[in-house]
Amino acid sequence: MQQASFTLSDIRFSAMNFLALREHSAKELKEKLGRKFSSVELIDEAIAGLIEHNLQSDERFCQAFVSMRQRQGKGSVVIKIELREKGVSPELIAQFLDDTDDVWFELARDVWSRKFRGATPADARERAKQMRFLHSRGFASRHIQAVFVASPGEKGDF
Incomplete structure:
Protein backbone atom coordinates (compact mmCIF):
# COMPACT_ATOMS: atom_id res chain seq x y z
CA MET A 1 0.00 0.00 0.00
CA GLN A 2 1.01 3.52 -0.68
CA GLN A 3 2.12 5.30 2.52
CA ALA A 4 2.37 8.80 1.09
CA SER A 5 -0.68 11.04 1.05
CA PHE A 6 -2.99 10.66 -1.89
CA THR A 7 -6.12 12.34 -3.10
CA LEU A 8 -9.34 11.37 -4.76
CA SER A 9 -7.90 12.50 -8.09
CA ASP A 10 -4.88 10.19 -7.59
CA ILE A 11 -7.23 7.24 -7.10
CA ARG A 12 -9.41 8.29 -10.03
CA PHE A 13 -6.32 8.62 -12.25
CA SER A 14 -5.17 5.15 -11.27
CA ALA A 15 -8.64 3.72 -11.91
CA MET A 16 -8.73 5.39 -15.33
CA ASN A 17 -5.40 3.75 -16.17
CA PHE A 18 -6.85 0.34 -15.29
CA LEU A 19 -9.94 1.03 -17.38
CA ALA A 20 -7.83 2.22 -20.31
CA LEU A 21 -6.31 -1.25 -20.56
CA ARG A 22 -9.63 -3.16 -20.45
CA GLU A 23 -13.10 -3.06 -18.93
CA HIS A 24 -13.22 -3.95 -15.21
CA SER A 25 -16.15 -4.76 -12.97
CA ALA A 26 -16.65 -2.38 -10.06
CA LYS A 27 -15.55 -5.15 -7.66
CA GLU A 28 -12.35 -5.82 -9.63
CA LEU A 29 -11.56 -2.13 -9.75
CA LYS A 30 -12.11 -1.78 -6.01
CA GLU A 31 -9.80 -4.75 -5.31
CA LYS A 32 -7.03 -3.41 -7.56
CA LEU A 33 -7.26 0.08 -6.12
CA GLY A 34 -7.36 -1.38 -2.60
CA ARG A 35 -3.96 -2.96 -3.19
CA LYS A 36 -2.56 0.42 -4.16
CA PHE A 37 -4.40 2.83 -1.86
CA SER A 38 -5.47 2.47 1.78
CA SER A 39 -8.59 4.67 1.89
CA VAL A 40 -11.66 2.54 1.23
CA GLU A 41 -13.90 5.63 1.40
CA LEU A 42 -11.97 7.48 -1.30
CA ILE A 43 -11.84 4.36 -3.47
CA ASP A 44 -15.63 3.96 -3.18
CA GLU A 45 -16.11 7.64 -3.99
CA ALA A 46 -13.83 7.43 -7.03
CA ILE A 47 -15.61 4.35 -8.37
CA ALA A 48 -19.02 5.95 -7.79
CA GLY A 49 -17.86 8.96 -9.82
CA LEU A 50 -16.65 6.74 -12.64
CA ILE A 51 -19.97 4.90 -12.71
CA GLU A 52 -21.89 8.18 -12.66
CA HIS A 53 -19.94 9.42 -15.69
CA ASN A 54 -20.34 6.03 -17.42
CA LEU A 55 -16.58 5.44 -17.43
CA GLN A 56 -17.03 2.19 -15.52
CA SER A 57 -19.93 -0.07 -16.37
CA ASP A 58 -20.57 -3.59 -15.14
CA GLU A 59 -22.85 -4.02 -18.15
CA ARG A 60 -20.04 -3.17 -20.60
CA PHE A 61 -17.64 -5.33 -18.60
CA CYS A 62 -20.04 -8.29 -18.69
CA GLN A 63 -20.58 -7.98 -22.44
CA ALA A 64 -16.84 -7.74 -23.16
CA PHE A 65 -16.00 -10.59 -20.77
CA VAL A 66 -18.58 -12.98 -22.24
CA SER A 67 -17.39 -12.18 -25.74
CA MET A 68 -13.72 -12.70 -24.81
CA ARG A 69 -14.37 -16.04 -23.09
CA GLN A 70 -16.46 -17.27 -26.04
CA ARG A 71 -13.56 -16.49 -28.38
CA GLN A 72 -11.39 -18.58 -26.05
CA GLY A 73 -13.81 -21.49 -26.44
CA LYS A 74 -15.21 -21.43 -22.90
CA GLY A 75 -18.72 -22.59 -22.09
CA SER A 76 -21.54 -20.81 -20.31
CA VAL A 77 -21.12 -22.67 -17.01
CA VAL A 78 -17.54 -21.53 -16.41
CA ILE A 79 -18.28 -18.00 -17.64
CA LYS A 80 -21.17 -17.67 -15.16
CA ILE A 81 -18.91 -18.74 -12.30
CA GLU A 82 -16.19 -16.28 -13.33
CA LEU A 83 -18.66 -13.41 -13.64
CA ARG A 84 -20.05 -14.13 -10.16
CA GLU A 85 -16.49 -14.09 -8.78
CA LYS A 86 -15.93 -10.71 -10.43
CA GLY A 87 -18.96 -9.26 -8.66
CA VAL A 88 -21.38 -9.05 -11.58
CA SER A 89 -25.04 -9.16 -10.54
CA PRO A 90 -27.12 -12.25 -11.36
CA GLU A 91 -29.47 -10.03 -13.41
CA LEU A 92 -26.63 -8.85 -15.68
CA ILE A 93 -25.30 -12.38 -15.99
CA ALA A 94 -28.74 -13.58 -17.08
CA GLN A 95 -29.02 -10.69 -19.54
CA PHE A 96 -25.73 -11.43 -21.31
CA LEU A 97 -25.47 -15.18 -20.83
CA ASP A 98 -28.54 -16.97 -22.17
CA ASP A 99 -27.31 -20.55 -22.18
CA THR A 100 -30.34 -21.70 -24.19
CA ASP A 101 -29.05 -19.66 -27.12
CA ASP A 102 -27.88 -21.69 -30.14
CA VAL A 103 -24.47 -20.00 -29.96
CA PRO A 121 -15.34 -41.56 -30.90
CA ALA A 122 -14.52 -45.22 -31.57
CA ASP A 123 -15.99 -46.48 -28.31
CA ALA A 124 -17.67 -45.44 -25.08
CA ARG A 125 -14.33 -44.73 -23.41
CA GLU A 126 -13.26 -42.29 -26.14
CA ARG A 127 -16.70 -40.67 -26.10
CA ALA A 128 -16.44 -40.18 -22.31
CA LYS A 129 -12.99 -38.63 -22.76
CA GLN A 130 -14.32 -36.17 -25.32
CA MET A 131 -17.30 -35.34 -23.11
CA ARG A 132 -15.02 -34.73 -20.12
CA PHE A 133 -12.95 -32.35 -22.23
CA LEU A 134 -16.02 -30.28 -23.12
CA HIS A 135 -17.16 -30.36 -19.50
CA SER A 136 -13.76 -29.05 -18.39
CA ARG A 137 -14.17 -26.16 -20.84
CA GLY A 138 -17.38 -25.18 -19.03
CA PHE A 139 -20.11 -26.41 -21.33
CA ALA A 140 -23.48 -27.47 -19.91
CA SER A 141 -24.54 -31.10 -20.27
CA ARG A 142 -27.16 -30.26 -22.90
CA HIS A 143 -24.53 -28.51 -25.03
CA ILE A 144 -22.18 -31.47 -24.72
CA GLN A 145 -24.91 -33.99 -25.55
CA ALA A 146 -25.87 -31.97 -28.63
CA VAL A 147 -22.34 -32.36 -30.00
CA PHE A 148 -22.80 -36.11 -30.10
CA VAL A 149 -26.23 -36.04 -31.77
CA ALA A 150 -26.57 -35.46 -35.49
CA SER A 151 -28.03 -32.11 -36.45
CA PRO A 152 -30.86 -31.96 -38.97
CA GLY A 153 -29.47 -32.03 -42.49
CA GLU A 154 -26.22 -33.71 -41.44
CA LYS A 155 -25.28 -37.32 -41.79
CA GLY A 156 -25.49 -39.10 -38.46
CA ASP A 157 -22.22 -38.47 -36.67
CA PHE A 158 -22.62 -40.82 -33.80
Whole structure:
Protein backbone atom coordinates (compact mmCIF):
# COMPACT_ATOMS: atom_id res chain seq x y z
CA MET A 1 0.00 0.00 0.00
CA GLN A 2 1.01 3.52 -0.68
CA GLN A 3 2.12 5.30 2.52
CA ALA A 4 2.37 8.80 1.09
CA SER A 5 -0.68 11.04 1.05
CA PHE A 6 -2.99 10.66 -1.89
CA THR A 7 -6.12 12.34 -3.10
CA LEU A 8 -9.34 11.37 -4.76
CA SER A 9 -7.90 12.50 -8.09
CA ASP A 10 -4.88 10.19 -7.59
CA ILE A 11 -7.23 7.24 -7.10
CA ARG A 12 -9.41 8.29 -10.03
CA PHE A 13 -6.32 8.62 -12.25
CA SER A 14 -5.17 5.15 -11.27
CA ALA A 15 -8.64 3.72 -11.91
CA MET A 16 -8.73 5.39 -15.33
CA ASN A 17 -5.40 3.75 -16.17
CA PHE A 18 -6.85 0.34 -15.29
CA LEU A 19 -9.94 1.03 -17.38
CA ALA A 20 -7.83 2.22 -20.31
CA LEU A 21 -6.31 -1.25 -20.56
CA ARG A 22 -9.63 -3.16 -20.45
CA GLU A 23 -13.10 -3.06 -18.93
CA HIS A 24 -13.22 -3.95 -15.21
CA SER A 25 -16.15 -4.76 -12.97
CA ALA A 26 -16.65 -2.38 -10.06
CA LYS A 27 -15.55 -5.15 -7.66
CA GLU A 28 -12.35 -5.82 -9.63
CA LEU A 29 -11.56 -2.13 -9.75
CA LYS A 30 -12.11 -1.78 -6.01
CA GLU A 31 -9.80 -4.75 -5.31
CA LYS A 32 -7.03 -3.41 -7.56
CA LEU A 33 -7.26 0.08 -6.12
CA GLY A 34 -7.36 -1.38 -2.60
CA ARG A 35 -3.96 -2.96 -3.19
CA LYS A 36 -2.56 0.42 -4.16
CA PHE A 37 -4.40 2.83 -1.86
CA SER A 38 -5.47 2.47 1.78
CA SER A 39 -8.59 4.67 1.89
CA VAL A 40 -11.66 2.54 1.23
CA GLU A 41 -13.90 5.63 1.40
CA LEU A 42 -11.97 7.48 -1.30
CA ILE A 43 -11.84 4.36 -3.47
CA ASP A 44 -15.63 3.96 -3.18
CA GLU A 45 -16.11 7.64 -3.99
CA ALA A 46 -13.83 7.43 -7.03
CA ILE A 47 -15.61 4.35 -8.37
CA ALA A 48 -19.02 5.95 -7.79
CA GLY A 49 -17.86 8.96 -9.82
CA LEU A 50 -16.65 6.74 -12.64
CA ILE A 51 -19.97 4.90 -12.71
CA GLU A 52 -21.89 8.18 -12.66
CA HIS A 53 -19.94 9.42 -15.69
CA ASN A 54 -20.34 6.03 -17.42
CA LEU A 55 -16.58 5.44 -17.43
CA GLN A 56 -17.03 2.19 -15.52
CA SER A 57 -19.93 -0.07 -16.37
CA ASP A 58 -20.57 -3.59 -15.14
CA GLU A 59 -22.85 -4.02 -18.15
CA ARG A 60 -20.04 -3.17 -20.60
CA PHE A 61 -17.64 -5.33 -18.60
CA CYS A 62 -20.04 -8.29 -18.69
CA GLN A 63 -20.58 -7.98 -22.44
CA ALA A 64 -16.84 -7.74 -23.16
CA PHE A 65 -16.00 -10.59 -20.77
CA VAL A 66 -18.58 -12.98 -22.24
CA SER A 67 -17.39 -12.18 -25.74
CA MET A 68 -13.72 -12.70 -24.81
CA ARG A 69 -14.37 -16.04 -23.09
CA GLN A 70 -16.46 -17.27 -26.04
CA ARG A 71 -13.56 -16.49 -28.38
CA GLN A 72 -11.39 -18.58 -26.05
CA GLY A 73 -13.81 -21.49 -26.44
CA LYS A 74 -15.21 -21.43 -22.90
CA GLY A 75 -18.72 -22.59 -22.09
CA SER A 76 -21.54 -20.81 -20.31
CA VAL A 77 -21.12 -22.67 -17.01
CA VAL A 78 -17.54 -21.53 -16.41
CA ILE A 79 -18.28 -18.00 -17.64
CA LYS A 80 -21.17 -17.67 -15.16
CA ILE A 81 -18.91 -18.74 -12.30
CA GLU A 82 -16.19 -16.28 -13.33
CA LEU A 83 -18.66 -13.41 -13.64
CA ARG A 84 -20.05 -14.13 -10.16
CA GLU A 85 -16.49 -14.09 -8.78
CA LYS A 86 -15.93 -10.71 -10.43
CA GLY A 87 -18.96 -9.26 -8.66
CA VAL A 88 -21.38 -9.05 -11.58
CA SER A 89 -25.04 -9.16 -10.54
CA PRO A 90 -27.12 -12.25 -11.36
CA GLU A 91 -29.47 -10.03 -13.41
CA LEU A 92 -26.63 -8.85 -15.68
CA ILE A 93 -25.30 -12.38 -15.99
CA ALA A 94 -28.74 -13.58 -17.08
CA GLN A 95 -29.02 -10.69 -19.54
CA PHE A 96 -25.73 -11.43 -21.31
CA LEU A 97 -25.47 -15.18 -20.83
CA ASP A 98 -28.54 -16.97 -22.17
CA ASP A 99 -27.31 -20.55 -22.18
CA THR A 100 -30.34 -21.70 -24.19
CA ASP A 101 -29.05 -19.66 -27.12
CA ASP A 102 -27.88 -21.69 -30.14
CA VAL A 103 -24.47 -20.00 -29.96
CA TRP A 104 -23.47 -22.33 -27.07
CA PHE A 105 -24.37 -25.45 -29.02
CA GLU A 106 -22.40 -24.19 -32.01
CA LEU A 107 -19.45 -23.18 -29.83
CA ALA A 108 -19.36 -26.59 -28.11
CA ARG A 109 -19.36 -28.32 -31.49
CA ASP A 110 -16.65 -25.99 -32.82
CA VAL A 111 -14.42 -26.51 -29.75
CA TRP A 112 -14.94 -30.28 -29.97
CA SER A 113 -14.21 -30.28 -33.72
CA ARG A 114 -10.98 -28.30 -33.32
CA LYS A 115 -9.75 -30.49 -30.46
CA PHE A 116 -10.66 -33.88 -31.92
CA ARG A 117 -10.63 -32.94 -35.61
CA GLY A 118 -14.20 -34.13 -35.96
CA ALA A 119 -13.15 -37.71 -35.26
CA THR A 120 -16.07 -39.88 -34.23
CA PRO A 121 -15.34 -41.56 -30.90
CA ALA A 122 -14.52 -45.22 -31.57
CA ASP A 123 -15.99 -46.48 -28.31
CA ALA A 124 -17.67 -45.44 -25.08
CA ARG A 125 -14.33 -44.73 -23.41
CA GLU A 126 -13.26 -42.29 -26.14
CA ARG A 127 -16.70 -40.67 -26.10
CA ALA A 128 -16.44 -40.18 -22.31
CA LYS A 129 -12.99 -38.63 -22.76
CA GLN A 130 -14.32 -36.17 -25.32
CA MET A 131 -17.30 -35.34 -23.11
CA ARG A 132 -15.02 -34.73 -20.12
CA PHE A 133 -12.95 -32.35 -22.23
CA LEU A 134 -16.02 -30.28 -23.12
CA HIS A 135 -17.16 -30.36 -19.50
CA SER A 136 -13.76 -29.05 -18.39
CA ARG A 137 -14.17 -26.16 -20.84
CA GLY A 138 -17.38 -25.18 -19.03
CA PHE A 139 -20.11 -26.41 -21.33
CA ALA A 140 -23.48 -27.47 -19.91
CA SER A 141 -24.54 -31.10 -20.27
CA ARG A 142 -27.16 -30.26 -22.90
CA HIS A 143 -24.53 -28.51 -25.03
CA ILE A 144 -22.18 -31.47 -24.72
CA GLN A 145 -24.91 -33.99 -25.55
CA ALA A 146 -25.87 -31.97 -28.63
CA VAL A 147 -22.34 -32.36 -30.00
CA PHE A 148 -22.80 -36.11 -30.10
CA VAL A 149 -26.23 -36.04 -31.77
CA ALA A 150 -26.57 -35.46 -35.49
CA SER A 151 -28.03 -32.11 -36.45
CA PRO A 152 -30.86 -31.96 -38.97
CA GLY A 153 -29.47 -32.03 -42.49
CA GLU A 154 -26.22 -33.71 -41.44
CA LYS A 155 -25.28 -37.32 -41.79
CA GLY A 156 -25.49 -39.10 -38.46
CA ASP A 157 -22.22 -38.47 -36.67
CA PHE A 158 -22.62 -40.82 -33.80
